[in-house]
Amino acid sequence: GDKWTYSGPDGEHHWPNHYPYCGTAFQSPIDIKSELLRFDPTLRPIEIQNYNLSVNEQLTLGNNGHSVQISLPSKMHISSLPHRYTAAQLHFHWGSSSRPAGSEHMVNSKQCAAEMHVVHFNSDKYPNISSAVDKSDGLAVLGVLIEIGEFNPAFEHFLKFINGIKYRDQKVQLPGFNIRALLPARLDEYYRYDGSLTTPPCYPSVLWTVFRNHVTISRKQFMTLATSIYSTHAQESAPVSLNGNYRKPQLADSRVVLVSFKE
Numbered sequence: 001g002d003k004w005t006y007s008g009p010d011g012e013h014h015w016p017n018h019y020p021y022c023g024t025a026f027q028s029p030i031d032i033k034s035e036l037l038r039f040d041p042t043l044r045p046i047e048i049q050n051y052n053l054s055v056n057e058q059l060t061l062g063n064n065g066h067s068v069q070i071s072l073p074s075k076m077h078i079s080s081l082p083h084r085y086t087a088a089q090l091h092f093h094w095g096s097s098s099r100p101a102g103s104e105h106m107v108n109s110k111q112c113a114a115e116m117h118v119v120h121f122n123s124d125k126y127p128n129i130s131s132a133v134d135k136s137d138g139l140a141v142l143g144v145l146i147e148i149g150e151f152n153p154a155f156e157h158f159l160k161f162i163n164g165i166k167y168r169d170q171k172v173q174l175p176g177f178n179i180r181a182l183l184p185a186r187l188d189e190y191y192r193y194d195g196s197l198t199t200p201p202c203y204p205s206v207l208w209t210v211f212r213n214h215v216t217i218s219r220k221q222f223m224t225l226a227t228s229i230y231s232t233h234a235q236e237s238a239p240v241s242l243n244g245n246y247r248k249p250q251l252a253d254s255r256v257v258l259v260s261f262k263e
């Protein structure tokens, strides 16, 4: 069972006790520092297919105790990588009302307010994400850094339902919307490196793409995300707020971070 948390006795420093990969090299997230960067002219713009979902498409918004996640239909995929990577779900990492810095990746040690991950699996080689999750070419995750600023109408498509998933394992149905609108304008500027899941079991199976440009949400939208969710079940007597659900940056080891852009 997934008895791991982001703080306390089951916090990230203890993850390797039950999940050995969490203590190995090439983990994620990382602090993307200038000295690690290498421009790679072969890095093509990210091309995504079928991200513009119609309202007739039903999605599931869920609280899995670690994050807020949206299930995604398998017609959504990335078409610009060597294999087709089919979308599985997207989820978020965020800070707290008192410390509104909760992104996982950092850029030159700057931590943003939150981060969105769109998780895809290699559907050319594996029938489903469960069989792909521990394979070195199994997953591709798109990372979007989120800053507090302008109101973001695209986030309202799911934030307006968040009070239906206040407690762990609660789910609500969500009308489809344009998932592309959650991404930054430019999909041609990004950081690229080989890493891992940022939660247990921490498999080193992720091709990371972190977009250079962030998106913004308003302070009110951030507070909705950071204060509406509990990591505990509804029937538990002592509710525990779910916030600060980000892993600290891991050692870069000898890794180079490729960039698709010049300054």
Ligand SMILES: NS(=O)(=O)c1c(F)c(F)c(S(=O)(=O)CCO)c(N[C@H]2CCCc3ccccc32)c1F
Pocket: 064, 066, 067, 069, 088, 089, 091, 117, 119, 129, 130, 133, 141, 196, 197, 198, 199, 200, 201
């Ligand atoms: N940051 S991260 O590494 O991208 C990342 C998370 F942070 C995260 F919380 C999740 S989770 O919400 O599933 C809760 C813990 O697994 C995932 N799930 C992935 C990988 C695990 C298996 C699986 C199966 C179906 C759909 C998605 C996933 C995750 F990939």
Ligand SMILES: [Zn+2]
Pocket: 091, 092, 093, 116, 117, 198
């Ligand atoms: Zn994540």
